[in-house]
Amino acid sequence: MKRTLLILGVTSIFVASLSAFKPEPKTEPAVTINAPAIPKIATMQMSGGELLINKSDCIGCHHKINKLIGPSYTDIAKKYPNTDKNQLLLADKIIKGGSGVWGKIPMTPHPKISPSDAKLMAKYILSLKK
Template sequence: MKRTFLILGATVLFMASFTSAPKENEPAVTINTNLAPKIATMQMSGGELLINKSDCIGCHHKINKLIGPAYTEIAKKYPNNEKNVTYLAGKIIKGGSGVWGKIPMTPHPKISPSDAKLMAKYILSLKK
């Protein structure tokens, strides 16, 4: 038992000898301030959050076509203006068919018009 404590103590002292205490004016943790803008851009918009919380991701993807068109394809087709935001918000709520193929989009009547507009604005913001 004494031998175990002796070995453990020697190991702790050995490991502690490799660490250095921070200097007086040096912070213990260095933060790279160049990362702050990148972290801020990783935050989701309200429309993107609503899309991710709904069942939209079962049929749509941001870049790739699944059952329905990719959001980037929708953004390419429709200019980002209030008329198209209202039109797409209506499509989100009422559903539709024929615009992107034979498979109809299911209606989402429980989504409020204001939430549907946020979702449409996010989708149209993806135009490159």
């Protein structure tokens, strides 16, 4: 019993002495950053039509470059010249939907999109022709 108390006493003193030990925090030299050394980040600007497309469900079937369920925006731009007539035609297709031009899968109508917003979306899509 005395031996156990002696071992517990020595152990608690040892643990207490370790808890009092606190290593000095390592300090690193301060780094000064000069404003000219920081590169300026280019801000991306989206057109109104692109913003409307990104907010809508269009991205579920269409992609800017790759064909998904529907054609890519760049493929649409290749097929239709960027004219007012084609902007109105595509705006009408966005609102009313359509089928047969790009295959058997129909495009769902989007009656909640206003004609002016649909025209902005079509104008953006047709601007992607390279």
